[in-house]
Amino acid sequence: MRALAERLGVRPTKKLGQNFVHDANTVRRIARLAGVGSDDVVLEVGPGLGSLTLALLPHAARVVAVEIDPVLAGALPGTVADRAPALVDRLTVLTEDALAVRAEELPVAPDLVVANLPYNVGVPVVLHLLAGLPSLRGGLVMIQSEVVDRLAASPGGREYGAPTAKLAWFAHARRAGPVPRTVFWPVPGVDSALLALERQPPPDAGGATRKEVFAVVDAAFGQRRKALRGALAGWAGSPSAAERRLRAAGVDPTDRAERLTIADFARIAASADRPSDART
Template sequence: MGRGIVTLLGPVEIRELAGRLGLRPTKKLGQNFVIDGGTVRRIVRTAGLDGDDVVIEVGPGLGSLTLALLPEAARVIAVEIDPVLAAQLPRTAADRAPELAGRLDVVPADALRVTAAELPGSPPTALVANLPYNVAVPVVLHLLAELPSLRKGLVMVQSEVADRLAAPPGSRVYGVPSVKAAWYADVRRAGPVGRTVFWPVPNVDSGLVALTRREPPATTASRAEVFAVIDAAFAQRRKTLRAALAGWAGTAAAAEEALRRAGVDPSSRGERLAVTDFARVAEHRPLHG
């Protein structure tokens, strides 16, 4: 596949482009633009794309990462909520990657609500994104649920969020994001990212998270039923599962019975359970509260 010539955006070009658009990065949209070419090249390299991949990028902003993705993928679908940025991105691609600009589709939409039907062409196979930090977890979970075609992903998120997404059972930061992500994929930390590669410089550290799709646990319970148990278990994480699942089961005694039938100690807490354990508990929910 012909790679074409791409001129990446640097700090000067990004500030100039933002000034021309009258853009002031907002905390509300979680806008911190990557200004370091080495970082975007590292993200693309770590994502392990092949020439047939259709990439979905969320929050492309001014296009730093988009430009680095175009030579490495068959197509890039960029989902951008900001209409000014969405309108500018195809022009930036045409200016800086003229031979590859035809590979880019821009979808002006909210990534938290975008559906598979709204995305043009072949379904995406890879998620690669510098995610807006205030919505990173719900965006990842929504896209994994909405796009079963996604086989892999590499996302940049706040360092603490990266820890939570990749945390194993028993970890201090293991919680709802960890278990729900594990329903869809194997998740691991894929390296730190320094603050100075962004403009404006955020007051938090960042990290890369790699996702590899796998089959969900074999269970007779639906995903919604399993996720209901997960939400209940962590809503009051200091409580034992017997107490935390009392509302879900109807009574604490009913919760204890369901847990015992699932082979789970009722006195343990949610952070000890893997996603397969939660699936077993969901299968044993009492028919009557």
């Protein structure tokens, strides 16, 4: 891996969150835990030097690799041709920012996302892909360990936050195991872990849109130390209006954001249109 990087003139950068996995057992483990099948199209974000790509290709019908670094994107087909020439036809490489990927730009609808995600954009990338690619039924991503704990948290704990609630709109998330620092080059200063995702239907929002539900989530967690009556005062217009909407949604106004499920937030968003909101 170091020799390949030297030949390409690549130096891993913090700006792009480049920590490349060099351990063969780790990438094989990821491919296995992701449950990639022979008919699956896998979307890989940030393939880097190609170690995970090479582990995915034998199991998938196709791998669509999205790489923001043009040098790495240009080198990946050659790496696969050298290491697994019989599988090179299964690979498609797009030089693109994962946060800008749209379904209509992809050559085929992906079934799974499997990726070693940069720490600095891991959460936005996961949410963007699940929102924009409805064909995804789930996947397995590797990100910072404490972020995995937050995204897989249940309501009621300190780790549960706005990203947790938003992710629950799209998918069930669970921690799928740790990843030691030593499998990366360069070695990162934080621990990593695997997050397994399984697509699930969004909650009944009673006519409210996802954007409206997420606005309630952001408002509630923006002042998470406050009771919901106060935290949602700005969103609703006043503390009393917030209390009316919370009661209409069947939510205790003295509760706090971290105790609510995404279904609770959906009911609050929908309560804005209920007749009870007009009471004085």
